[in-house]
Amino acid sequence: MTSLTTRPVAVDITRLVTRLRHPSPSGIDRVDLAYARHLLAQEGERFGLVATALGPRVLDRTEASGIVEAVAAGWAEDGKAEADPVYRALAARIEGGAGAVATGPRTVGARARRLIQARATRRILGGRPASALPRRSLYVHTSHLRLDRPERFDWLYDRSDVRAAFFVHDLIPITHPEYGRPGEAGRHAERLRTIGRHAAAILANSHDTAERTRAHLRRAGLAPPPVAVGHLGVEPAFGPAGPSVTPDRPTFLVCGTIEPRKNHLLLLHLWRALAERLGPETPRLVLVGRRGWEAENIVDLLDRCEAIRPHVVEVSGLSTHGLAALMRGATALLMPSFTEGYGIPIVEAAASGLPVVASDIPVHREIGASFCDFLDPLDGPGWARAVTTLAEPGSAARAVLAERLLGYRSPGWPEHFDAVSPLLDRCEPAMSPG
Incomplete structure (x- = not known):
């Protein structure tokens, strides 16, 4: 597997922090978790970055990994099927039993998750500004979170030495606005503009998503950066x-x-x-x-x-x-x-x-x-x-x-990272801010 240890890496964990409130992960959450764990576990200088209203806050590897693993523990995803009360209730019903299917959290209650989030918030507020990132760092953002608020990424203009890579999961709000909430097409177009302005590399989950992304950026007057496709890993x-x-x-x-x-x-x-x-x-x-x-x-x-x-x-x-x-x-x-x-x-x-x-x-x-x-x-x-x-x-x-x-x-996550790591390892800063 191609290594990224030749440069410092900051992985954005903002969405994972927000998901401390939720008892189970979405598909994007799983991608976020896989990238955070993969990048923070590598040798070399590794950081977590959290976008806040006061600007980005940079956490060292230990602090960032602690938050990531707290989120994963709250989802209780690693237990056996038989330990999951939702599964037990479902199995009893479809195997011929009666009764409703259980829903909701399994092991970590809402109060415990709030306490975990409060501790994480204190750590984040004690983090350093983006100026603390080493020169020529690689910044990796693997969710769509906050991309429709371009001011949250203005720090990349000040740090033109930082390479930025963004993961695009889909263009559905733009290509099929009838299936989204009102206004979501405009918000997603803003997300793509943010990516187009800052990305030295784009990561995509499929060739279909990659081609739709390139085509949209061209129509928006933005030159698409190099794109790497990696099919998502199966757990x-x-x-x-x-x-x-x-x-x-x-x-x-x-x-x-x-x-x-x-x-x-x-x-x-x-x-x-x-x-x-x-x-x-x-x-x-x-x-x-x-x-x-x-x-x-x-x-x-x-x-x-x-x-x-x-x-x-x-x-x-x-x-x-x-x-x-x-x-x-x-x-x-x-x-x-x-x-x-x-x-x-x-x-x-x-x-x-x-x-x-x-x-x-x-x-x-x-x-x-x-x-x-x-x-x-x-x-x-x-x-x-x-x-x-x-x-x-x-x-x-x-x-x-x-x-x-x-x-x-x-496909597994090792194969996914084999597919995208060569681009991340060689990507260069954008030629111009906009």
Whole structure:
């Protein structure tokens, strides 16, 4: 693996600090955590940087690592599936038991997280200004946080010797504004302008995201810097071996925040039709993820449609090991999204030996061409046929999809860092501030 020890590195941990309030991580949080741990563990001069209203504050390796590990401990992601009460309640239900699925925090309560955050805040306020960074440092920002507030990055004008690298997760608010909150397209465009002004390098999770980023920057009159693509790492918890649920009937999964672009509405209407036709023989659909924004129509079906109530289960706050155990015992993963920046559940499912049916969009082709079945996200009859066929006893269609996964090796974080480190190691400061 290419080393970055030839220069000092400051990794932005601002988002991780804000996530001390949350009991479970999002996809971007996992990327932030992986980068923070990777960079802070390397030899050489390493720092954490936190953006504050008073300007950036630089923490030494020990202080930064302490905050990062406090966040990770609060998420309780490293425990076994059986230790996760959310998983235990879900397993009991889908294996034939009754009762609601548990949601919410598992081990670290809200009061404890507030105390941890208070201690972190004191450490941050005692940090040094950006001027304390060694000359020719590399600054790595792996979330979209605060990029829509360009003044938070003005310090990079004063430190023109510092190389800045930014991670772009997606351009969905710009390319598909109908799926975001009002005003989000403008905020995301501002984030991309901030990156365009300061970046000596851009990191992307897929070639699709990389190309969309280059094209947007060119349209905005900004010359794209070099871009490195690294597919996101799959956590070691995902694999064919390990604990597994044993559902009492065919059970399909859909993973991700419940919001319109994920196309839950198609699946819920499909399940209503299946319930009317099959009654008690209807397969089960498990929705893994919290409820998001602009999802009123989806929520109406979940809360008020009696036809799907016995067959659709919501679960949030599920641990990584709990999700892996669920994937090992399910029938298939369904990913009918209209758009994605990456689609990590697809490769997590593949690593766990779970067949995948996904929407036919470029990034799904990029990461799953060798094993997915693809359907147009608007092809309701096609999705209905796929679910019905895969749910059949001894399904030949499912056997074919499962066979495609034999020998599949999912990307890991070491491979991700192998892909992006050469660019980070050679990137030079931007030619001009704007």
